[in-house]
Every structure is written in structure tokens, then in C-alpha cells.
Amino acid sequence: MRWWACVLAAMGTLLASHCGNGENADESPAGQGPLAMEDTETFSGQNAWNHCAALCELGPRPTGSQAYAKQVEYLAEYLSALGWRVQRDTFSPMPGREMTNLRAVFGAEEGVRPILVSCHIDTKGSGEKAILGADDGASGAAALLELARVLARTPEQAKQVELAFFDGEEALGEHITESDGLYGSRYDVARRGEKGLPACMINLDMVGGEGKVIAVPVMDTLPEMYELYRTAVRELGLPEERWTLHLGSYWDDHRPFVEAGVPTLNLIASFAGSRWWHTARDNMQRISAASLEETGKVILRILSKLQTARQTESAHVRCTMYDVRFGQAVGAALHNPAPF
Numbered sequence: 001m002r003w004w005a006c007v008l009a010a011m012g013t014l015l016a017s018h019c020g021n022g023e024n025a026d027e028s029p030a031g032q033g034p035l036a037m038e039d040t041e042t043f044s045g046q047n048a049w050n051h052c053a054a055l056c057e058l059g060p061r062p063t064g065s066q067a068y069a070k071q072v073e074y075l076a077e078y079l080s081a082l083g084w085r086v087q088r089d090t091f092s093p094m095p096g097r098e099m100t101n102l103r104a105v106f107g108a109e110e111g112v113r114p115i116l117v118s119c120h121i122d123t124k125g126s127g128e129k130a131i132l133g134a135d136d137g138a139s140g141a142a143a144l145l146e147l148a149r150v151l152a153r154t155p156e157q158a159k160q161v162e163l164a165f166f167d168g169e170e171a172l173g174e175h176i177t178e179s180d181g182l183y184g185s186r187y188d189v190a191r192r193g194e195k196g197l198p199a200c201m202i203n204l205d206m207v208g209g210e211g212k213v214i215a216v217p218v219m220d221t222l223p224e225m226y227e228l229y230r231t232a233v234r235e236l237g238l239p240e241e242r243w244t245l246h247l248g249s250y251w252d253d254h255r256p257f258v259e260a261g262v263p264t265l266n267l268i269a270s271f272a273g274s275r276w277w278h279t280a281r282d283n284m285q286r287i288s289a290a291s292l293e294e295t296g297k298v299i300l301r302i303l304s305k306l307q308t309a310r311q312t313e314s315a316h317v318r319c320t321m322y323d324v325r326f327g328q329a330v331g332a333a334l335h336n337p338a339p340f
Helices: 003-017 043-055 066-082 134-152 181-191 221-235 255-259 289-312 324-334
Strands: 085-094 096-104 115-120 161-166 200-205 215-217 243-247 266-268
Touching: 003 066, 043 066, 043 134, 043 266, 066 096, 066 134, 066 161, 066 181, 085 181, 115 134, 115 181, 115 221, 115 289, 134 200, 134 243, 134 289, 161 324, 200 289, 215 289, 221 243, 221 266, 221 289
Parallel strands: 115 161, 115 200, 200 266, 215 243
Antiparallel strands: 085 096, 096 161, 215 266
């Protein structure tokens, strides 16, 4: 049996065992779409949509919940079936509260800093106020799972990438602040230490909504990283009005890495003034397979350019650590990011 057939068979077991028993599952039409995974050479938006639906079938997935733990198992089992080596990092950001990040590598090259691609997988609220989080929570994870499938077809490319699924991005209070939220990414930076930091980072947040507008925060982004993003969008023929810039900074999981000196690209949908963000409207009715596929193609195009630059050692787009002067120049802006 071919390797991908084994993966598809494993997916059938996973979907059967993990889906259908989620709390508040009636808030989403998750599970109504086809769940068979397509064995394509390129990123499949339908596959990503299927993963998103499966995660939403678990119900809201706030940190520390049973649904969150089931979600981690779903992610870990699927990645393992593809040949990725998974690692759970459990930590306590405060007494009495435990959180778990999930990371995956594909036989990383010795002595080479990986390109980190990340998302958060916790959802906002708890109890009766828990939000399903189809876009703000599940869409990034769904995109990373499909990305993992595509990368696994080319091991030499996959082993340059590390995947991270962060817990605790959402604040326990209303908004993320310097002391509340981003718990998983803050822990990950501290865990790595300076020598273990990635070469660069691409973070995904709310990347599956129909008609989304991705707005990369300019104050958090090196010109070289933005140029990679802009070139990828243009080469793919995507509308630049929907793949654009936010003239400021964001509190999101890329921020601890920015502050640690890592070049980042935060692919995040505009959410200010929306009627769906952190509400029950953030369900599978928002999610579009075409939107997820656009996201996947942009990521793969950027990864390809980063990996080519590593091979050619191009000074223009090479993954290098932040220049200290850049950090000083934008330091003031980083203390006044847009609230989450």
C-alpha cells in the first residue's frame, strides 16, 4: 500500500473517533462536507476545509478543556501518520493552569535553524461564553496539516521546516496584553534560548474566511520578509487589495519572536470592526476551501523562495537574524500594538 493510502486510512479512523461528540457542535455545519482527503501534489483547500470541520466537530477548544486535548491528539496522530516527529511541550504559565504546545519536525538538518510555520489552536472563552473558533483557532491548524501533507512528499524541503501549534494565544481577560495572552509562543521562545531560535517565522491567524483580507503588520516585518510576501502574492495572481498591509503592529504569536530578534511574517486577517470575531458567528459558515487554498499556496511559494535563498545564499532574501538597529528603530511601535 502506498504511503498516502496509509495516511488516508488513518484519517478515516481519526475522523470517526474524534468527531461528532463536540460541545456546541450545533453552532456549526461542520461534518456536512466531504471528509475524504484528496491525494494531490499541491495544496488542497478542500483537504484543509475537511480538517477545519473535523476540529470544529469537537466544539469550542479553550485551553485546558477536554476538547483541546482531543484536538492535540487529532493533530499529533495525523502528523505522525505523514512521517512528522511530534513533540508535546506542557508548561504552567501560572499556578494551577497547565497548557500544551505541539511541535513537529521532519528529520531536521543538523546545525540548520528551521523555518518555523505556526498557528494557535486555543479558542476564546470558556463555559457558556466559549467560542467555536472555526477561523480564529481551527483555520490555521487546518492549513498547517495540509501543508504538512504536501511537504512530506518532498522530504528535503520538509526537513527545513518546523511546525508549531501554540496554546494560550487568547488572553484570559478581554484583550491580549504584555502580561496576558501569547502564553504558548512566549514559552516557546524562552524554551529555545537564543541558540535554538528559528531562522525565521511565518505565523497564521484567521486564514480561512470567505473573502478575507490578510493584512501583514508592517511594524513587525522586515522589508525582506515583506518583499517575499508581496512577490508571492503577485506571482500567484492574487488581488493585492485582499493581501495587503496593516500600518502598525499586532499582539499575536509572532510578537515574542520579533522581540527575540527573529524575522517574522504574520499572515492575519483583518478583524477590527467585524461582526464575527470572538462571537458565535465564527463557525464553519465562514470557512471557504478556496480561501484556505489561497493561504496554502502563498505559504508554499514563500517557503520555496526562502529555501532557494538558503541554497544560493542570496543576501536580499536570505533568512537571517534581525539587525539590532532594526529592533531599536521599531521598539517604540512594538509597545503600542493593535489590541486582540
